[in-house]
Amino acid sequence: MQLQDKVAVVTGAASGLGLGSCRALAAAGARIVGFDRDADRLAALRDALGEQAMTAVVDVADEASVKAGIDQAMAAFGAVHVAVNCAGVADSAKTVSKGEPFPLTTWNKVIAVNLTGTFNIIRFAAVAMMRNAPDGDTGERGVIINTSSGAAWQGQVGQAAYAASKAGVMGLTLPVARDLAEHGIRVVSIAPGLFDTAMVAGLPPKVSQSIVDRMILYPNRMGRPDEFAALVRHIAENTYLNATTISVDAGARMQAR
Numbered sequence: 001m002q003l004q005d006k007v008a009v010v011t012g013a014a015s016g017l018g019l020g021s022c023r024a025l026a027a028a029g030a031r032i033v034g035f036d037r038d039a040d041r042l043a044a045l046r047d048a049l050g051e052q053a054m055t056a057v058v059d060v061a062d063e064a065s066v067k068a069g070i071d072q073a074m075a076a077f078g079a080v081h082v083a084v085n086c087a088g089v090a091d092s093a094k095t096v097s098k099g100e101p102f103p104l105t106t107w108n109k110v111i112a113v114n115l116t117g118t119f120n121i122i123r124f125a126a127v128a129m130m131r132n133a134p135d136g137d138t139g140e141r142g143v144i145i146n147t148s149s150g151a152a153w154q155g156q157v158g159q160a161a162y163a164a165s166k167a168g169v170m171g172l173t174l175p176v177a178r179d180l181a182e183h184g185i186r187v188v189s190i191a192p193g194l195f196d197t198a199m200v201a202g203l204p205p206k207v208s209q210s211i212v213d214r215m216i217l218y219p220n221r222m223g224r225p226d227e228f229a230a231l232v233r234h235i236a237e238n239t240y241l242n243a244t245t246i247s248v249d250a251g252a253r254m255q256a257r
């Protein structure tokens with residue numbers, strides 16, 4: 001899809017990979033609709049991108065909030081062509097810790113934001129995309145890009161909920177692409193390795209440094225949000241990519257424990 005003057009909804013837009021995606025899609029000429037639950041940092045995004053962007057405080061886990069956000073995007077820009085799911089949380093706990101089972105509040109939160117939140121955006125964005133005229137050459141009406149994680153294959157200690165949510169994102173990619181193919185809508189997920197964002201800044205430095213030192217092949221550093229965003233842009237522009245999950249992880253391979 002040619003991105004010039006298209007409308008891209010990005011969740012998790014106030015930080016990290018979502019913010020990087022907003023910048024890259026805007027640089028390609030798209031108008032940006034940034035969703036996040038962090039109102040203050042959304043204001044900074046709007047200030048940076050000016051009239052090319054609108055923002056809305058949206059909780060992706062909340063159906064009514066997502067519907068209202070997509071309605072706002074339609075009212076402001078008249079269409080949705082691209083949806084990028086980056087909103088996510090990484091709360092962790094061991095399956096049993098000090099004799100106590102994994103708190104279900106933590107499980108439910110992680111699944112609600114990472115998995116149900118992704119599907120909420122997919123559902124409402126797809127309805128909006130179906131209203132687009134098909135592209136004259138390709139028949140394309142839209143593209144949906146989700147963020148899974150290397151943890152979908154190789155979750156670490158304490159990551160049962162996070163890894164399950166990200167495996168869920170990977171798992172829905174093919175059936176949703178099948179559902180939407182007849183409407184000219186593609187669905188592709190990305191499985192990032194370790195990227196330098198606020199989420200990773202929340203890890204103990206020893207943990208992130210040990211992943212970088214021992215588990216990343218080359219280049220031996222964390223990824224930058226612009227490197228993730230370059231892949232988002234490529235997926236949006238390359239109409240032949242569909243129904244798959246692409247890793248961008250510098251060859252990260254985790255040890256058993």
Ligand SMILES: NC(=O)C1=CN([C@@H]2O[C@H](COP(=O)(O)OP(=O)(O)OC[C@H]3O[C@@H](n4cnc5c(N)ncnc54)[C@H](O)[C@@H]3O)[C@@H](O)[C@H]2O)C=CC1
Nearest residue numbers: 012015016017036037059060087088149194195197198199
């Ligand atoms: N940074 C990394 O190394 C990796 C990140 N990921 C995934 O990439 C995505 C983006 O993460 P980062 O940019 O690293 O994190 P981040 O913490 O910098 O950004 C996440 C954004 O999501 C927003 N958010 C959280 N819950 C929300 C909700 N219910 N509704 C709306 N917005 C919400 C936050 O306010 C924040 O702005 C996440 O899904 C994460 O799981 C996956 C693999 C590696």
Ligand SMILES: C[C@]12CC(=O)[C@H]3[C@@H](CCC4=CC(=O)CC[C@@]43C)[C@@H]1CC[C@@H]2C(=O)C=O
Nearest residue numbers: 090150151154156192193194199203252254
């Ligand atoms: C740290 C975190 C969860 C993970 O363990 C993954 C990491 C991204 C790089 C990875 C790739 C893999 O193949 C294995 C898993 C992992 C090390 C994730 C970034 C954010 C996740 C987190 O829990 C943050 O707090």
